[in-house]
Amino acid sequence: MENGSIEFHGNLRQLLSKVESGEMIPKLQASHAPMCKFFTAYYVISGIRHVVPLVHGPTGCPLYMSDFVRTRECCEIRGIPLEPTACTTLDESNVIYGGEGKLLEAVKEAYAKYHPDLIVILSCCCSGIIGDDVESIAREAEKLVGCRVLALRSEGFGGDFRSGYEDAFKLIMDLMDPPKTTMKGTINILGARWGPSPTEFNWDLDEIERLLREIGIKVNAVIAGGCTVEQIRHAREVELNASWCYDWGQKLGDLMQERFGIPYSRTGQPYGPSATKEWLLGVAAPLGMQENAEEVIEREMREVEPDLAYLNEALSGKTAIIEISEFPGPIRALSLARMAEEFGAHPVVINVHPYTIKERMPSIKYILETGVNPEIILTKGLFRLGSFRSSKETEDELEAIVREYDNPIFFGNSGRFPPCPVVNLTFMNPAFQPHYGFRGIKNLAALVRQGLENKDLPRSRLFKGMLYGTGTR
Amino acid sequence: MGPERGKEPAGPSRESCTDPYLRCAFHGAALTALGVSGSALLAHSPQGCEYLVNNAFAAQECDYMETMTVCTKLCVDEIVHGGEEILARTIREVKGLPISALFVVSACGPEIVGDDIVAVCESLQPEVKFRLVPIASPGFKGSQYDGIDIALDTIVKRLVAEGGKKVPGSVCLVAPHANANPTWPADLAWVKQTLSRMGIPVVATLTHRTPLSEIEHAASAETTLVLSHDAGQKAADSLAAAFGMEQVCKGIPLPIGMTNTQRWLAALGERFDARKPADEMVSEGERMVTATCRRKWPMSRFLYRTPAAIVADATVGIPLVRFVTEEMEMTPELVALYSSARPVRELLERELGSLGLTPKVVYGTDVYRTRQSLREVMPRVVFGSTIERHASEGIPVTYVVEVVRMMRQFRMINREYFGYTGILNLFECVQNEWTMAWRSKEKRYRAKW
Numbered sequence: 001m002e003n004g005s006i007e008f009h010g011n012l013r014q015l016l017s018k019v020e021s022g023e024m025i026p027k028l029q030a031s032h033a034p035m036c037k038f039f040t041a042y043y044v045i046s047g048i049r050h051v052v053p054l055v056h057g058p059t060g061c062p063l064y065m066s067d068f069v070r071t072r073e074c075c076e077i078r079g080i081p082l083e084p085t086a087c088t089t090l091d092e093s094n095v096i097y098g099g100e101g102k103l104l105e106a107v108k109e110a111y112a113k114y115h116p117d118l119i120v121i122l123s124c125c126c127s128g129i130i131g132d133d134v135e136s137i138a139r140e141a142e143k144l145v146g147c148r149v150l151a152l153r154s155e156g157f158g159g160d161f162r163s164g165y166e167d168a169f170k171l172i173m174d175l176m177d178p179p180k181t182t183m184k185g186t187i188n189i190l191g192a193r194w195g196p197s198p199t200e201f202n203w204d205l206d207e208i209e210r211l212l213r214e215i216g217i218k219v220n221a222v223i224a225g226g227c228t229v230e231q232i233r234h235a236r237e238v239e240l241n242a243s244w245c246y247d248w249g250q251k252l253g254d255l256m257q258e259r260f261g262i263p264y265s266r267t268g269q270p271y272g273p274s275a276t277k278e279w280l281l282g283v284a285a286p287l288g289m290q291e292n293a294e295e296v297i298e299r300e301m302r303e304v305e306p307d308l309a310y311l312n313e314a315l316s317g318k319t320a321i322i323e324i325s326e327f328p329g330p331i332r333a334l335s336l337a338r339m340a341e342e343f344g345a346h347p348v349v350i351n352v353h354p355y356t357i358k359e360r361m362p363s364i365k366y367i368l369e370t371g372v373n374p375e376i377i378l379t380k381g382l383f384r385l386g387s388f389r390s391s392k393e394t395e396d397e398l399e400a401i402v403r404e405y406d407n408p409i410f411f412g413n414s415g416r417f418p419p420c421p422v423v424n425l426t427f428m429n430p431a432f433q434p435h436y437g438f439r440g441i442k443n444l445a446a447l448v449r450q451g452l453e454n455k456d457l458p459r460s461r462l463f464k465g466m467l468y469g470t471g472t473r
Numbered sequence: 474m475g476p477e478r479g480k481e482p483a484g485p486s487r488e489s490c491t492d493p494y495l496r497c498a499f500h501g502a503a504l505t506a507l508g509v510s511g512s513a514l515l516a517h518s519p520q521g522c523e524y525l526v527n528n529a530f531a532a533q534e535c536d537y538m539e540t541m542t543v544c545t546k547l548c549v550d551e552i553v554h555g556g557e558e559i560l561a562r563t564i565r566e567v568k569g570l571p572i573s574a575l576f577v578v579s580a581c582g583p584e585i586v587g588d589d590i591v592a593v594c595e596s597l598q599p600e601v602k603f604r605l606v607p608i609a610s611p612g613f614k615g616s617q618y619d620g621i622d623i624a625l626d627t628i629v630k631r632l633v634a635e636g637g638k639k640v641p642g643s644v645c646l647v648a649p650h651a652n653a654n655p656t657w658p659a660d661l662a663w664v665k666q667t668l669s670r671m672g673i674p675v676v677a678t679l680t681h682r683t684p685l686s687e688i689e690h691a692a693s694a695e696t697t698l699v700l701s702h703d704a705g706q707k708a709a710d711s712l713a714a715a716f717g718m719e720q721v722c723k724g725i726p727l728p729i730g731m732t733n734t735q736r737w738l739a740a741l742g743e744r745f746d747a748r749k750p751a752d753e754m755v756s757e758g759e760r761m762v763t764a765t766c767r768r769k770w771p772m773s774r775f776l777y778r779t780p781a782a783i784v785a786d787a788t789v790g791i792p793l794v795r796f797v798t799e800e801m802e803m804t805p806e807l808v809a810l811y812s813s814a815r816p817v818r819e820l821l822e823r824e825l826g827s828l829g830l831t832p833k834v835v836y837g838t839d840v841y842r843t844r845q846s847l848r849e850v851m852p853r854v855v856f857g858s859t860i861e862r863h864a865s866e867g868i869p870v871t872y873v874v875e876v877v878r879m880m881r882q883f884r885m886i887n888r889e890y891f892g893y894t895g896i897l898n899l900f901e902c903v904q905n906e907w908t909m910a911w912r913s914k915e916k917r918y919r920a921k922w
Contacts, residue, residue: 036521054490058581058612060497060525072880075863082863084841086490095585095613106490113490113841125519125582126613129552156519157552157582385543385566469538 005397008378012334012349015376016357016364024354024378034355036156038124039065040164043193044172045152046070046083047224048232050117052110054086056103056134057124061156062087078202080226086110090126100132107141107149117229118175121151128155148229150174162359165193169252172223172232173259179236185287186218187240190256190264191249192225203433204440208244208270208279211437214296215284223252236260242283244436245269247331247363268370269332270436272339272444273301273308300438307445314448316344319405321420322374323398323412324352331360332435334367336411336425337374339444345409347374350401351382351394377401392468409451417464421451492840494811494860494878496525497612499580501620501704504529504650505628506576506608508680509688513541513572517560517590518580520546526578533650533681534658543567547582556583560593564601573685574604574632578624584611604685606631618704618812621651625679625708628688629715637693642745643674645694645718648705649681653786653811653858653877659889664700667738667892670754671747679708692716696744702727702787702820703812721745724816726824727788728891729899730796731759758893771900772907773801776854776872782807784843784857785877787817789890793856793876794824800896801903806832807850813837840864872906 008015008024018024038055042065045053055062066085074080088106090099103121110119119141123134138151152171154164169191192205209219220238221231241256242265243249253264267282268275277297284293301308320340324333330352337347357364379401381393395416402408402418410418413426424447425435432443499518503526506514516526523544530542545563547556560577567575579590594605610623625648649661661681668675677683677691696719697712699705712718721744728734735755742751781803783793790810797803808825810817813836821834833850835842844864847855853871855861858878865873875882876890876899888898 034520035524036519039521039524058497059491059493059495059616060500060612061521063493063496064524064528066492067878067880071859071863076859076880081866082840082860084492086492088489089491089493090613091615092613095581102489109488109490125552125580126585126611129582129585156521157547157549159549161520385541 005380005393005400006377007380007383008376010376012364012373012376013368015352015354015378016361016368019354019357020361025358035161035164037159037161037164037167038122038154038156040161041122041152041154041168042164043069044165044168044224045120045122046074046085047193047226048118048172049226049228050083051229052084052086052114052116052119054088054103054106054110054119054121055124056088056090056099056106056121056127056132058090058126059087061124084110084114084116086114088127095126095130098130098132099127100137103127103132103134103137104141104144107137108144111145111147117147119145119147119149120171121149122154123152124154125156128153128158148175160359165248166251169223170255173252173255175229175232176235176256176260177233179234181237182239183218183220183234183237184239185216185289186220186238187212187242187265187283187287188220188235188238189222189225189244189249190241190252191243191245191247192222193248203430204436205244207434207437207439210439211276211280211296211300212283214300215280215289215292217283217287217289236262238262240265240283240286242267242279245331246366247360250362250366266366268338268367268372269335271332271335271440272342273304273441274342275335275338276437276441304438304441304445307442310445311343311441311448314343314445314452315340315409317407318345319408320345320347321350321398321402321405321408321410321412321418322347323350323410323416324356330356331363331367333411334364334372334374338370338372340411341372341374348377348401348405349374350377350398351379352376353382354378395468409448415463415467417459421455423447423451488839493616494839495616495618496528497617498610498614498620498623499578499612500525500529501617501622501651502578502608502610502624503620504532504617505621505624505680506578506606507533507535507540507542508650508678508683509574509576509628510539510682510684511572512574512576512603512685513543513567513570515560515563515567515575515577516542516544516580517556517577517583517588518544518547519582520544522580541567541570541572552582552586555586556588557590557593560588560590561597564593564597564605568601570603572603574606575601576624577605577607579607579609579611581611581613584609584613604632618651618814621648621704622707625705626711628679629691629708629711632685632688633691633712633716634689635692635716637690639695640674640676640693641695642672643676643694644668644696644698644721645676645691645712646678647697647699647708647712648701648703649678651701651704651786652788654789654888654890655877655879656884656887656889659887660891660895661700662887663889663892663895664698667754668741671741671745671750673741673745673747679705692718694718696721698722700727700788702791702817703814706816724820724823726792726795726820729789729792729895730800731762731893731896732795732799733792734758734892734896762893762896765897766900769900771904773803773900773903775907776903777802779803779854780806780850780852781854781856782809782847782850782852782861784809784838784855784861786810787812787814787821789877791817791821791824794821794830795828796896796899797856798828798830803854805830806852807835807846808832809835809838809843809846811838844868872903872910874902874906876902 134151138149142149221227257264265282267279270276270279340347379397408420414424590607594607676694677687697709728737738751742748855873859880862873889895
């Protein structure tokens with residue numbers, strides 16, 4: 001490809017190798033700040049019902065999360081009752097003299113005020129640096145209140161955003177009681193969070209649960225997507241763990257397998273017919289429910305036959321340009337690349353940032369093991385100073401790249417203006433959700449149809465000017 | 474009127490466990506720095522604090538095509554060994570930006586480990602074409618209001634030039650951004666429009682879309698006008714001490730509602746010898762509001778002496794007390810303010826005394842105390858935020874009028890609460906809530922078609 005704006009052009013395996021060797025690590029300190037460890041830990045913990053996340057720090061850290069995760073995403077959007085987000089409001093004096101005494105009092109107060117089923121102390125930068133021993137306080141406090149008290153070292157500087165998720169999932173294992181029985185035909189779904197991360201929405205989970213119900217499989221808990229402490233306590237009584245997103249469930253699934261011997265179904269995201277079948281059989285077969293699953297799959301496949309035929313016809317022979325910088329998450333984009341290939345398209349994934357490869361290494365390796373190794377292009381704009389979202393540079397580069405492929409179709413969102421049909425996969429439009437499973441096939445077919453049938457309609461000068469400046473055409 | 478209720482102890486809660494309404498000092502400093510146009514902000518912090526900056530960015534209505542925010546993304550290494558080197562490296566990375574100032578705002582981590590951001594900025598100043606302005610405002614320094622005061626103090630001390638010629642009868646506006654109206658720039662716009670009509674020049678605004686050159690000349694103003702009851706007073710005091718700038722409208726509730734607006738305009742008219750235009754604005758404004766209400770029929774008139782709660786910042790909350798009592802004819806039985814500073818307490822108590830009200834008062838409230846107070850007082854109307862909508866579940870509150878920190882309702886056009894159109898905007902909030910409260914929660918049958 002003759003294009004001076006290309007920083008990397010190869011396949012996923014080659015990109016992974018460059019990231020592993022340190023060759024593709026972003027050099028600009030100032031650019032691209034994903035969430036910190038504290039935020040991601042909060043996401044997970046807030047997915048347990050009747051929990052008090054007790055933030056041992058000043059008010060800025062908890063309030064950002066309580067405004068956006070709790071009030072907006074949980075209460076306003078998902079209809080969840082207002083749950084507390086407690087804070088010790090560390091001040092200068094606490095920073096100098098330590099905040100352990102205040103924390104102990106705060107746990108007692110939190111219990112008296114909110115009557116929770118669980119209190120999780122989350123440390124942040126302040127309490128981490130001054131060395132407050134949150135674990136010891138949690139142990140001490142647990143003797144004084146009527147619920148479990150756990151502590152998580154989640155200082156913002158203490159790890160990448162992924163470590164917050166993983167450490168929180170790991171902590172949740174401490175709540176799991178030794179099994180007293182085995183719940184036949186029952187699984188846990190791992191790796192969920194209530195938070196507003198654009199990688200997960202209820203519709204996908206609803207589709208998975210619908211299909212599991214059809215097969216006759218029960219779900220003990222969605223950890224941590226609105227599960228109760230009681231469900232977590234019984235989590236070891238299931239026959240199998242599965243994940244709605246391999247990436248997020250993988251750590252907890254592996255740990256539960258290693259520590260408790262509970263098998264974990266390793267499957268990718270159920271995008272398209274093959275991945276959906278694999279997902280369902282990956283869960284049903286170990287439970288001895290393969291036949292039921294096959295019946296359900298056959299019935300569901302019949303339902304989506306017209307959509308499958310359309311997708312085959314529409315995508316065959318096309319180049320599916322899949323952009324990640326504007327798409328909700330690299331793992332979903334790679335799942336989509338697999339689906340595009342299944343329908344006869346050649347997938348080209350654009351601008352999967354090396355930091356996301358670095359932080360999702362086990363999942364990327366798993367995806368490669370399953371035979372998914374799409375063509376990847378990273379452009380120079382991705383590495384420019386500032387946020388890469390909606391940047392003029394990456395928009396111009398995308399438009400140039402698309403011109404170099406035959407018969408292109410763009411999978412991303414409507415914030416891009418490439419000279420080809422655009423399939424709008426944004427999660428900001430609930431009209432075409434879920435994307436997972438068989439209902440997802442219907443929705444994806446509808447989105448592809450919209451993109452192709454309306455490709456000659458004029459695009460919005462207004463929105464393009466808003467995103468990239470009025471100098472753009 | 475409700476029975477006399479004990480006031481909670483003055484000052485912020487002594488509790489160890491709170492569910493706060495206010496963000497930290499780092500956020501307040503970022504909010505202030507981002508009000509300077511032609512500048513950029515460098516958060517010397519771990520990457521999560523950048524999200525607080527993003528939030529401040531939105532609150533100051535910055536445009537990402539014009540204003541860049543960057544972050545040093547501190548990790549364990551910098552906490553152990555210090556982050557000054559990475560700060561210097563990051564400043565060098567952005568030295569090509571076409572800006573007049575780079576605000577370096579430090580968060581908890583680097584302040585605890587002792588990074589000297591002032592020294593780093595001084596040593597790098599010769600290398601860059603723009604002003605480096607260090608602001609040490611870690612979260613543990615206090616609330617967002619403390620952060621606003623810290624940043625304004627830095628701006629006054631570092632950027633305001635001495636010795637400028639005074640502009641006769643002029644003002645410097647202070648802390649318009651310390652206001653929980655989610656579209657507060659409309660309040661600022663109303664103030665500027667009003668001052669313009671009275672012939673009072675605005676020399677500088679600290680801060681909203683304020684060029685550095687305007688800040689440098691701020692001392693040319695004869696007076697200061699603080700547009701918040703929550704922050705900005707310290708800056709006004711500093712400007713008075715350093716440059717002899719007299720504060721106007723001090724101790725008067727901000728202009729929300731007819732009486733407050735009339736009083737505020739009269740004070741300005743008095744000070745700037747502009748009584749005539751002030752009187753004209755009052756009579757025109759009152760006529761316009763009355764005529765509009767006659768045509769549109771605000772439903773709040775049906776809420777005569779309905780027990781009400783006000784849960785807000787002091788900037789909106791204190792003036793609302795009179796507006797809710799006089800113009801809307803409801804009875805405030807709970808006033809819960811995010812702030813607890815002495816001037817806030819004094820101002821509210823003066824207002825309550827003058828109105829003959831004895832509501833339950835909570836200073837420095839948090840979500841828990843608000844819910845407990847709502848349970849105790851059982852108001853039927855709450856003027857507050859989205860949080861109160863959810864915090865009042867299970868309590869027989871009929872209306873939650875979201876006037877501050879709204880999340881459910883969205884405004885594409887900024888709406889002021891100050892002044893006469895502000896009165897109509899507040900009536901509109903009540904009107905929309907009034908309709909929603911009447912809507913049946915259940916569909917009793919399905920239509921046939």
